Amino acid sequence: MKRIKKFYLAAMILIFVIFVFPFPPIVSSQTKTSKPLILKFSHMTPATGLQPEYLKRAATEVEKATEGRVKIEFYWSNSLVKVKENVRAVQKGIADMAWTSASYHPAEYAIALASQNVLYAPKGDDAYFIVQKYWEIWDEYKPFRDEVEKWRSTAWFFFPYDSYGCYAKKPIKKLEDFKGLRLRVSSEGIGKMVSAVKAHPEFFPASEVYTTLEKGIVDGAICGYEWGKRYSFYEVSKYLNLLNACMIGCGYGIVSFSALNKMSEKDRKVFMEIGRRFSLEYGKAVKNERLTDIQAMKDKGMILIPFSEEERKKWAELPEIKALIPNWLAQEEKAGRGEAAWGMMKIFLEKFELSHLMPQKKDKSFN
Known part of the structure; x- marks a missing residue:
């Protein structure tokens, strides 16, 4: 009988402790208390102009949408690596993101050079149209995606280059x-x-x-x-x-698979959506400012x-x-x-x- 009373007493004490002094919540790798994931972006140009402006806007939106869990840090004017090294720098983890293009990286992006064989097009002066069509090609033609993704990266942003x-x-x-x-x-x-x-x-x-x-x-x-x-x-x-x-044609803002895998599923989804959305907004801006x-x-x-x-x-x-x-x-x-x-x-x-x-x-x- 004494043993039963001791058992109930211990149980009551345990219940009291649980409710009065609850255990702290489990903290995931993507909470505010953890260090943010900082992505190094290698770019060949200075930080001025329309393209850097829209990249910085996209970066601000990423930080806001992920509540500071993901941030982009830009290395302008080839200050991280030279532009021709960007694809392989992302592959090796020297950079997490980079500006790339078939013009500057013909060995890596061979079939994307298709565009370099056309002198002009009816809407070649429309940057918004160009970036729209590149996203359509990306979504519809797997070998185009494969050519980028074999370097352990994927397209995050398209930079349209009009005539x-x-x-x-x-x-x-x-x-x-x-x-x-x-x-x-x-x-x-x-x-x-x-x-x-x-x-x-x-x-x-x-x-x-x-x-x-x-x-x-x-x-x-x-x-x-x-x-x-x-x-x-x-x-x-x-x-x-x-x-x-x-x-x-378009240049590509690429991001490594390694960087994406460090994000939660929710942050990864919003991160990719922001890149596509801001690249389309950038295309509109280039079109509107051409004249x-x-x-x-x-x-x-x-x-x-x-x-x-x-x-x-x-x-x-x-x-x-x-x-x-x-x-x-x-x-x-x-x-x-x-x-x-x-x-x-x-x-x-x-x-x-x-x-x-x-x-x-x-x-x-x-x-």
């Missing part, structure tokens, strides 16, 4: 005006486009364009209008030739030189330009990427209303 102009020391009104000019280009594909009109392509990263123009290393530079305003190309070139050609950027450079003293649709069509009809797509497909076939490259070119041309440029191929379906 380019040419900043130069002389006006370019006709194809003949290109002859003999040394022109900065950002990719092999654009290099072939200017070679077709007897210009001499020179590759320099965007961060070096101002210096190459200033020192006369090149006679002109083919690049975007927002870049021209951001980096004050009006200080080192007299003419802004409105080519509206040579570029339809404003051009006008701003005119106000700084640049002379605007229109390039007619007739001249663009003549350019597109040159044998060297018409050969770009079939030659690239043949090259990819030899490299063992024929089927994936064919499918990438097909969906790219469809999305950008250029299906008539797709060569015919018998006996195989690449849907």
Whole structure:
């Protein structure tokens, strides 16, 4: 009987302790009391301009939406690694996120170079349209995703690059005006486009364009209008030739699988949603400011030189330009990427209303 009384007494004491002094809650790795996950983002440009502005906005939204559990820390102007090392830096964990593109990383993103074989498109000047279509291709075409994801990363943000102009020391009104000019280009594909009109392509990263123009290393530079305003190309070139050609594509803001795996499922979902949403908002901003950027450079003293649709069509009809797509497909076939490259070119041309440029191929379906 005494044992039973002792048992009940012990039980009552235990119940009293539980209710009066409750155990502390289990703290997960994603609570406010733990250290935030800080993601290192490697970017090649300075922290000024429209693209950095929208990246910083997205980072602020990530921190807010995750209640401080996930933060993005930017390393601008190649201060973490050089731009051409970005893909592998993310793979190795040196960076968690980075700006990348097929132009700067052709070995890593081979089939994405499909876009570099098209001189211009009907909506090539619409950055919002471009980023929309890239997200559609990403969602619909698995080999595109596979090419990025084999490096242990995935797309978080698309940076649209709408059709380019040419900043130069002389006006370019006709194809003949290109002859003999040394022109900065950002990719092999654009290099072939200017070679077709007897210009001499020179590759320099965007961060070096101002210096190459200033020192006369090149006679002109083919690049975007927002870049021209951001980096004050009006200080080192007299003419802004409105080519509206040579570029339809996107760079990628990538994030490593390792970084994503450190987030809770909830934070990972909201993180990815924010990247996509802000990339679309950035595309709208680039589109809306395109004419404003051009006008701003005119106000700084640049002379605007229109390039007619007739001249663009003549350019597109040159044998060297018409050969770009079939030659690239043949090259990819030899490299063992024929089927994936064919499918990438097909969906790219469809999305950008250029299906008539797709060569015919018998006996195989690449849907």
